[in-house]
Amino acid sequence: MEIIVITYLLYLAISVLLTIWVARTLFKNGRIFLVDVFHGNESLADSVNHLLVVGFYLVNLVYVSLALKLGYEVESWRAGIEALSWKIGLVLLVLGVMHFFNLLVFTRIRRSSLLPYVPPPVPPTAQTAVREG
Amino acid sequence: METLTVLYDARCLPCRHIRAWLEQEPAYVRLVFIPAGSEDARRRFPQLDHAATLTELTVISDAGDVYAAERGWLMCLWALRAYRAWSLTLGSPALMPTARRFITWISQNRWRLGQAEFLASCADGETGQACQIGD
Numbered sequence: 034m035e036i037i038v039i040t041y042l043l044y045l046a047i048s049v050l051l052t053i054w055v056a057r058t059l060f061k062n063g064r065i066f067l068v069d070v071f072h073g074n075e076s077l078a079d080s081v082n083h084l085l086v087v088g089f090y091l092v093n094l095v096y097v098s099l100a101l102k103l104g105y106e107v108e109s110w111r112a113g114i115e116a117l118s119w120k121i122g123l124v125l126l127v128l129g130v131m132h133f134f135n136l137l138v139f140t141r142i143r144r145s146s147l148l149p150y151v152p153p154p155v156p157p158t159a160q161t162a163v164r165e166g
Numbered sequence: 167m168e169t170l171t172v173l174y175d176a177r178c179l180p181c182r183h184i185r186a187w188l189e190q191e192p193a194y195v196r197l198v199f200i201p202a203g204s205e206d207a208r209r210r211f212p213q214l215d216h217a218a219t220l221t222e223l224t225v226i227s228d229a230g231d232v233y234a235a236e237r238g239w240l241m242c243l244w245a246l247r248a249y250r251a252w253s254l255t256l257g258s259p260a261l262m263p264t265a266r267r268f269i270t271w272i273s274q275n276r277w278r279l280g281q282a283e284f285l286a287s288c289a290d291g292e293t294g295q296a297c298q299i300g301d
Binding site: 144145148149151153154155156157158159160161162163164165 | 167194209210211212213214226227228229230231232233234235237240241244250251253254256257258262
C-alpha cells in the first residue's frame with residue numbers, strides 16, 4: 034500500500050473518532066442546558082438535542098471529507114506524518130470553532146428564555162404613594 | 167410588577183406618536199399612559215412633584231417606584247417583549263452614559279422635533295390633528 038493511502042486512512046479514522054468524541058460531549062452536557070431552556074420539558078429537550086447533534090455531525094463530517102485530498106505526492110513516511118498532522122490540526126480547529134459556536138447558541142437561547150423573568154435594568158429614582166385611580 | 171404608569175407630555179407631537187407606538191407593541195407589563203400634570207395624575211400620585219413630570223418622562227410602577235428621565239425610557243423598553251433585551255444592554259454601565267445623553271437630548275429638543283414634524287406634515291398638505299396649532 035502507498036504511504037499516501039495509509040495517511041488518508043489514518044486521517045479519516047482519527048478525524049471521525051475526534052468528531053464523535055466532541056459530539057458526544059455536546060450531546061451529554063448540552064442536554065442539561067436544553068432541559069432548563071425548555072422549562073423541564075425533557076422530551077422536547079431530547080428532540081432538539083438530537084437534531085442539533087445530527088447537524089453537528091453533518092457539518093463536521095462534510096468538512097473532514099472535503100478536506101481529505103492532499104493535492105501533492107507523499108514520498109516518505111516523514112512527509113506522510115507531516116501531512117497527517119497538518120490535516121488533523123485543521124479538523125481540530127474546525128471542531129473547536131463549531132464547539133464554541135454551539136456554546137454561544139445555547140447561551141443565547143437560554144438568555145432569551147429567561148427574559149420574561151428578568152428584573153428592571155435600573156433602580157428607581159424615588160418612591161411615591163399610589164392611590165387607586 | 168403588573169402595570170407601569172407612564173406620565174408623558176401630552177402637548178408634544180413626537181410624544182403622542184411614541185405613546186401610540188408603545189401602546190400597540192406586545193408587552194410583558196401593561197403600560198398605562200396618563201398626561202403629565204393632569205387631574206388624573208395628581209389624584210393617583212398625590213405626593214409626586216408634578217411640575218417635574220412636565221419636563222422629563224416619569225414612569226411609576228404599581229408599587230410606587232418612580233423612574234425618571236432616561237430610567238423611565240429604559241423601563242418603557244423593558245416592558246416591551248421585543249425590546250427588553252435592548253433595555254438591559256442600554257442600561258448596562260458601559261452604555262448608560264451614552265443612552266442618558268441621547269435621551270436627554272431628545273427630551274430637551276422634543277419641541278423642536280415636534281415643530282419640524284408639524285411643518286413637514288403641513289407642508290405636505292396634510293390636514294388633521296398634526297396641523298392644529300395650540301392643540
